[in-house]
Amino acid sequence: MTSDEPTSDVSGKSLSSVHIDLLENLDSTLRMIISKVSESGFSIWIVGGAVRDSLSKISLHDIDLASNATPSELMQIFPSSIPTGIAFGTITIPSKGNFGDIEITTLRKDGTYIDRRRPESVRFGTSLFEDLNRRDFKINAMAIDPINLLFYDPHGGQKDLESGILSAVGEASERLEEDGLRIMRAYRLMCHESGPFIPDENLSQALIDSVENLNSISRERIWMEFSTLLSYQNVSEVLHRMVDDGAMNYIIPGSIDVSGIDNCNFEGITGYNLMIGRLSLLLKSFDEETVTKILDELLVPNKVRNSVTSITKRIGIIPSTESKGCLRRYRIALGDDMFPQMSAERGHSLQESDKLRTALSLLPALSGGDKPLVSGSEILSRLGIEPGPLLGEIKQWLFRIQVENDIPDSDSVWEKAESLGFIDKPLGEHRMWV
Ligand code: ATP
Numbered sequence: 001m002t003s004d005e006p007t008s009d010v011s012g013k014s015l016s017s018v019h020i021d022l023l024e025n026l027d028s029t030l031r032m033i034i035s036k037v038s039e040s041g042f043s044i045w046i047v048g049g050a051v052r053d054s055l056s057k058i059s060l061h062d063i064d065l066a067s068n069a070t071p072s073e074l075m076q077i078f079p080s081s082i083p084t085g086i087a088f089g090t091i092t093i094p095s096k097g098n099f100g101d102i103e104i105t106t107l108r109k110d111g112t113y114i115d116r117r118r119p120e121s122v123r124f125g126t127s128l129f130e131d132l133n134r135r136d137f138k139i140n141a142m143a144i145d146p147i148n149l150l151f152y153d154p155h156g157g158q159k160d161l162e163s164g165i166l167s168a169v170g171e172a173s174e175r176l177e178e179d180g181l182r183i184m185r186a187y188r189l190m191c192h193e194s195g196p197f198i199p200d201e202n203l204s205q206a207l208i209d210s211v212e213n214l215n216s217i218s219r220e221r222i223w224m225e226f227s228t229l230l231s232y233q234n235v236s237e238v239l240h241r242m243v244d245d246g247a248m249n250y251i252i253p254g255s256i257d258v259s260g261i262d263n264c265n266f267e268g269i270t271g272y273n274l275m276i277g278r279l280s281l282l283l284k285s286f287d288e289e290t291v292t293k294i295l296d297e298l299l300v301p302n303k304v305r306n307s308v309t310s311i312t313k314r315i316g317i318i319p320s321t322e323s324k325g326c327l328r329r330y331r332i333a334l335g336d337d338m339f340p341q342m343s344a345e346r347g348h349s350l351q352e353s354d355k356l357r358t359a360l361s362l363l364p365a366l367s368g369g370d371k372p373l374v375s376g377s378e379i380l381s382r383l384g385i386e387p388g389p390l391l392g393e394i395k396q397w398l399f400r401i402q403v404e405n406d407i408p409d410s411d412s413v414w415e416k417a418e419s420l421g422f423i424d425k426p427l428g429e430h431r432m433w434v
């Protein structure tokens with residue numbers, strides 16, 4: 001990659017080895033994008049999280065690019081690009097590279113903020129300095145010029161990163177007043193893998209003073225930030241801070257117990273399951289109706305809502321590790337919620353749940369598979385009953401017998417049921433787990 005003189009209005013210094021590594025490891029799509037913008041006579045910079053995370057030597061999950069080309073100029077350079085956020089200068093280039101689709105945002109300076117969430121106007125510009133000034137935190141306000149091999153850090157982001165400090169670009173209270181989402185971003189970044197970070201005095205106070213601005217932020221955006229935060233490794237201190245600062249009230253209103261939340265994490269659990277387990281634990285002291293109301297108000301996706309409501313109800317109701325039958329029923333009842341349930345149980349009671357997790361991991365797969373061996377039509381023809389709720393109960397009850405006793409075929413399920421005295425009604429509980 002070659003080019004003329006640097007075009008930025010802020011002085012850069014040469015790249016450190018981590019940033020050279022970052023550039024050397026860019027995939028062919030990103031290299032192509034950078035070269036094309038540069039060959040068209042514009043500048044391009046890597047900005048935001050990738051610059052921060054490579055300094056912290058953690059793996060990158062996306063790359064944000066900025067350019068002095070306007071959105072329409074960028075769309076001419078990349079005819080297949082999509083104007084995903086044209087009002088704010090963002091175009092997206094569809095890509096199957098390491099980071100999926102790539103976004104490029106035109107350098108901009110934001111006008112006055114209205115609604116406490118978006119600027120009244122944005123001015124596309126040519127100033128890298130102004131673009132870095134509009135960014136939220138110093139650790140996020142650094143840039144790399146991949147053509148001229150320069151690093152820009154006009155606000156001392158690297159120093160903050162090294163000392164584990166989170167501070168706003170400019171006056172913290174003004175920046176949080178402008179855009180309330182920055183409150184959520186601040187808490188999320190405090191427990192980000194590139195940290196942990198402690199907010200400086202200015203930001204700490206502003207977070208308390210501006211907390212009401214969370215009212216102006218859409219529930220979807222709050223949920224996005226909060227759910228991402230819950231998927232990080234260690235979040236306990238930050239959640240305590242959110243409770244103390246009053247921010248948690250805007251997410252989960254009422255008094256919540258944050259203790260044990262870091263125990264929810266265990267080796268091998270995915271970020272998604274960890275988030276579900278933690279959210280369930282946070283909601284465990286509420287009754288079912290309140291849990292549903294809180295989740296509805298947060299506009300969580302249906303899949304999350306269903307898992308969290310079931311897991312929350314079950315926390316602390318665990319099978320005896322001595323009984324294989326109970327363990328088998330428990331595993332079937334949990335299905336895909338097994339890992340998040342284990343996560344929530346760990347937060348609830350570390351020792352008990354580790355014993356249970358070990359017992360479950362040693363439990364062999366069911367010899368008859370995970371589905372009922374006796375079908376509804378088989379029950380109807382054998383018992384001569386009409387379809388209806390009784391059919392469902394019988395089917396569940398027979399499945400329960402199949403699982404509890406690890407029965408391999410349907411004839412043996414009937415035999416077992418009859419040996420228990422079954423004629424035409426379930427004998428006892430038909431649900432898999434309560
Ligand atoms: P992550 O690693 O989670 O992606 P990120 O810092 O890259 O963290 P993005 O949401 O991808 O987060 O945002 C990219 C960059 O855009 C940020 O680093 C920051 O510079 C800027 N930014 C994002 N949201 C805001 C905001 N609300 N106010 C100011 N700047 C923001």
Ligand code: MG
Nearest residue numbers: 048049062064
């Ligand atoms: Mg990012």
